[in-house]
Amino acid sequence: MHLRKDVHTDGTPALCASCEARHRGVCGALDSAQLVALSKVSRKHKADSGAELIGDSEPVETYSNVLSGVVKLSKMLSDGRQQIVGLQFAPDFLGRPFRPESAISAEAATDVTLCTFPKAAVERMMRESPGLERRLLEQTLKELDEARDWMVTLGRKTAAEKVASLLLLIARNIDPTLASQTGSVTFDLPLTRSDIADFLGLTIETVSRQLTKLRTEGVISIENNRRVIVNDQRRLETRCGN
């Protein structure tokens, strides 16, 4: 492993010292002085799995960075049908700039750690620091790319391909250090079968059947219904239809 000087270390607030959002997240656009200012009004806190972070069409007074865990973004039709429209992993930015209220709801899929800022503070900083706006634009473009990728999955893939695609998506995001490995990966599913169904546009029964199919075919192993071992990522990739 190659060691190098961390250019961000000097004068960094304690709160931010070990924060991933300062490197790969939006806070990476801020200098020490700005970090100090923002850290004064920010709050690091935990939320349990299932906690509602942003309610549908409810005024939002804060933005957050996801520091650990997984947040699911979802939309619902009036009759209760639900669709998860995105998953957020550390160090994603959570919130919808320029809108008083969100059109989607955000819920903790697992226990999560968040760093939460008042909306006004972030927006003031956006005006002062074009770099922050740039980062936000980049994150938004990334999310747009992901959303469009997922539209292909939803519209054109079979149930088997959908499930394989989701496993690969999670494997690649849950622990980014293992990203695009070729070998085996192990992780705890951050989603229930019901969540998975809502993300894939399927029913829980179909999800269950496809998972057991992948298991009996030796592509994955499952322990305790939640822990998944992808025996060979490449083999999983071939089942994604891409």
Place this chain on the structure above:
Amino acid sequence: MHLRKDVHTDGTPALCASCEARHRGVCGALDSAQLVALSKVSRKHKADSGAELIGDSEPVETYSNVLSGVVKLSKMLSDGRQQIVGLQFAPDFLGRPFRPESAISAEAATDVTLCTFPKAAVERMMRESPGLERRLLEQTLKELDEARDWMVTLGRKTAAEKVASLLLLIARNIDPTLASQTGSVTFDLPLTRSDIADFLGLTIETVSRQLTKLRTEGVISIENNRRVIVNDQRRLETRCGN
């Protein structure tokens, strides 16, 4: 109708004088001097229906504004299955900042008029003018909202609801002056049955059947396979599942 002074009229380049993108599009963020500078390197031109505007994973040297017509954005799986992931109407901005190549392909769904700029010119202007970056962020957020809305349609709606949703989407975008009217709307479908199928994640046969169903039920009328008359927008809305 209320008349008011157009604050943008002074010193505007001839090319931009009547351009919708100067009001509702990204160019609205630019002052006269910037418009003049940009107009010197921009080119207004037409493309026929079916023309490929941005190829999949092909380097992109330009950005464009859509001035008239409809552009479809699509992605394809390796075996040829296709999904349209977005439609762009005037005055949408076309292009993917910060990426040397696009992950999607853009094709003229109808005859279109574009105003095209060199990538470098826009990016320089983005650095000089935070307002432009802001506009771009807003457009990107709008596209993200639309993409997520469509994910619900793809994942959770029935074929009938999908077709109704698409008709409403087009009715609301094709002529924005008629937006959210309650009465009847008439327009030419900018998409073939095949395009519609690729946007909705269906087959052309299913699309055709659902359209005839809407027709026989009196919700819409169809002339020449392309011209659609929505007899009552509210009745169409009730069939969208939202």
Place this chain on the structure above:
DNA sequence: CGGCCGGTTGAATCTCTTCAACGTCCGTGG
């Protein structure tokens, strides 16, 4: 212990797809 939640599995059902035939429009060329 009993009930509930999350998950799995089986059988019947249904929606959408697939395959095939047919109709219309339109430009081309004999």
Place this chain on the structure above:
DNA sequence: CCACGGACGTTGAAGAGATTCAACCGGCCG
């Protein structure tokens, strides 16, 4: 001028894939 072919669209019948409904299992908590 009309015949031909292709692009686009509609319709019908058969088939597949996912859903629905139901039963069942194991773990957890009051």
